[in-house]
Amino acid sequence: MPIFWLGLMLAWFFGVVLGWLPTGFRLGTEVTLVPVTNFYILDSLLARNPAALASSLRHLILPAVALSTIPMAVIARMTRASLLEVLSQDYIRTAESKGLPQQAVILRHAMRNALLPVMTVTGLQVGRLLAGAILTETIFSWPGIGLWIFESIQARDYPIVQGATLFIATIFVMVNLITDVLYAAVDPRIKYD
């Protein structure tokens, strides 16, 4: 499912039809908040302003759901495949025959080993998230790099598009480097010399 369609349908259904949630922007006009960090949740906590906190959280729900659904599906599918493979291993049968409860077997013995490929996929999803942010920020009027890229494309301001793309590419490469390094932390059998 295309992410912009999902976002628009969410905004239309929950925002326009049901009127439960705001369809855009980060904060309602009815609350005032002095920006300190410009993270509105942090700011409202610093200002001890529950109304602003509620408003900024409510504004987060739809964009968060729209952006996270597709990577979530990919990660869930990968975890399932990886877990199924691990569960057929001999040491799982050993753990079961020791009489360990099923939950302990799955969480402690299987999950840990199944997580390696999931980590790789999760790292790769960051690229998808960053691309999805362009659409999500555009749809929900969030003033981030994504909306900035979108507006620059519309205005044919290409140096900005190139610069922002380079920035995002750098982040993506860094994240994947960190995932690779984390391998060694998760799996002691892997060592980098």
Next chain:
Amino acid sequence: MTSREPRAESRDRETTGSRVPASPEALRNPQWKTSGASPWQDAFRRLRRNRLAMLGMGILLCFVLAALLAPWIAPYPFDRTNLPYGAKPPTPTHLLGTDELGRDLFTRILYGARISFAVGILATLVSLTIGVTYGSIAGSAGGRADHLMMRVVDILYGLPFMFFVIILMVIFGRNILNLFVALGAVQWLTMARIVRGQVLSLKAREFVLSALAIGVSPARLLVRHVLPNALGPIVVYATLTVPAVMLEEAFLSFLGLGVQPPMASWGSLASEGSAAMETYPWLILFPGLALTVTLLSLNFLGDGLRDALDPQITAHYWA
């Protein structure tokens, strides 16, 4: 979409199923030609038993036919405007309603399907050409050249490719030909890996050795003997590339980098519709729905094909 390298076991079946030709005229035919039909028929039989894949195929056939016949079945010309009529919800004369310029949405979706399918198929062909060529050269060259070529793929893998398409479109201009090339140019990496893996394992097989022994040239060996045996995974992956490319086309059109007006693709229709979502929700609902149903059908068909051509992977991972 995560793709996996096909296992070696899957290919064993394709050649063990072949009967040794006894008669002299059968001996004159290349072996893969006589044995090729059986595993493909086998796969097709498995595919036909997969209800979801058949449903996807049926829906796709309808959509493709509708797209091809658009000039005949569309009730209005796709760029005919009717300003006084304006945007109206679906009625019997305008099945899916009209947009602000009074253009019939059903007609626009039919014509949009042509662009969306054309982009999907052509960009996949581009990625197929690059990927198969690159992968088979790396696989058959082997050694240091193979190592170098695969590191290049690894490096490209580590970059967010959607942004590359944006840059390519920005640099080379917004026309539909660039769209095919730009989308295809970033989609070939996995294809190259799959083909290389196939070529490497097929290279070690006896029939390749015997072809070498009778003096077949390397290029002919690759094209006539190795690649036809790697066709299964290639077809499966190509089927799964089409929806990925269509999705990216929608993404680009939504950003305004894809198809330019008055032409329309499903992505650009949804983009236009999103501007007036609160007042005319049908303008975003129907193009998005068409796109989603198509992508879903393609994914079902692709998964079904993978299951049919590679039952061992299925049993283990996708059951």
